[in-house]
Amino acid sequence: MPPLSEAATRQRPLDPEAFARYAVRDPREVLQLLNTVVEKRLLLSAFIDHDESFITLAIAATDDGALIIDACPDDARNARAGNAAQLVCTTRLDNVKLQFALQAPARITYDGKPALRAAFPESVLRLQRREYYRLPTPQTDPIVCVITHAAGDGRRHEVRVRILDISGGGLAILIPPRELEFVAGAEFNDCVLRLPDGDPLAVRLKVRNLFEVEKANGVKVQRAGCEFIGLSNQATARIQRYMFKLERDRRMRDER
Structure with a gap:
């Protein structure tokens, strides 16, 4: 495998095993964090199946244990996301980095527009800048x-x-x-x-x-x-x- 550029390296998600001590696992806390992401309309960088590149998404709503995610404007990338085994999503909330994995997102229609639906993540990494x-x-x-x-x-x-x-x-x-x-x-x-x-x-x-x-x-x-x-x-x-x-x-x- 050829060496990565430093710029590409900096954009890769963190290894959840290396930062497991910073994982939020309580379902109530996970829901609270995700609801805050929805309320603030934070953008997500979503990495598809460990790819080096990412697409930008936003969570539209939480719905009965699942996340509804606005589809990517690029049809080809949206199709890849909808067929992915996993999306690793990162964002920043009040200068704290959040990262979570969504398993097997499905393509749906939400409010008459293309969207993705995925079950809540089991955990969310929450790291302040000084920690990583x-x-x-x-x-x-x-x-x-x-x-x-x-x-x-x-x-x-x-x-x-x-x-x-x-x-x-x-x-x-x-x-x-x-x-x-x-x-x-x-x-x-x-x-x-x-x-x-x-x-x-x-x-x-x-x-x-x-x-x-x-x-x-x-x-x-x-x-x-x-x-x-x-x-x-x-x-x-x-x-x-x-x-x-x-x-x-x-x-x-x-x-x-």
């Missing part, structure tokens, strides 16, 4: 992650990779040119994140995307976007403290 936004790490004193893996010779090797940015859900790393192969979907279960404060932090990583970036000097490098797998609450709090420190230091520099 990415912060670049310092270039002068970069943090690293040590990945231990089994090489072809049967021995276990440690590979140090530089972290380019970090969030509560994962990190982006600079791919080493030869030491370790990175492919989308690969999992590294024996990793150590070395933050400047405290002991090394054991983490598990899953490669979600790969893309090429060009540095200021014109040199092109590969970077990988990785998600944390099964991150504990304690580890999450530690990473968030580090991110708060990064943000505070950045603001102090800007004020000088």
Whole structure:
């Protein structure tokens, strides 16, 4: 699979497993959130069956455990949405990101116009910006992650990779040119994140995307976007403290 562009990567939905701790599952809360989306007529970015592209939709109403969604003006895309196994929808409500999956939407007519009907989602991801936004790490004193893996010779090797940015859900790393192969979907279960404060932090990583970036000097490098797998609450709090420190230091520099 060819590397994705960074712009395309940023538009992809979040992995619900990586952000499961932010999922709203109580049916009453889910209904309340969806009713608010309807009342505010918020637009949805709907990704069809894990496609990289999305269509823009809006929920017209909630109806007896189902959502009625205004059809897309593009007939071809509307037909694809109506035949999809799943639509992953994202929107923003009062600066909070919402994401939910709609299973097997059906094409219907609502108020005399084409529409889609789908059962309520079982859960809704609700994330504030501080919980998933990415912060670049310092270039002068970069943090690293040590990945231990089994090489072809049967021995276990440690590979140090530089972290380019970090969030509560994962990190982006600079791919080493030869030491370790990175492919989308690969999992590294024996990793150590070395933050400047405290002991090394054991983490598990899953490669979600790969893309090429060009540095200021014109040199092109590969970077990988990785998600944390099964991150504990304690580890999450530690990473968030580090991110708060990064943000505070950045603001102090800007004020000088």
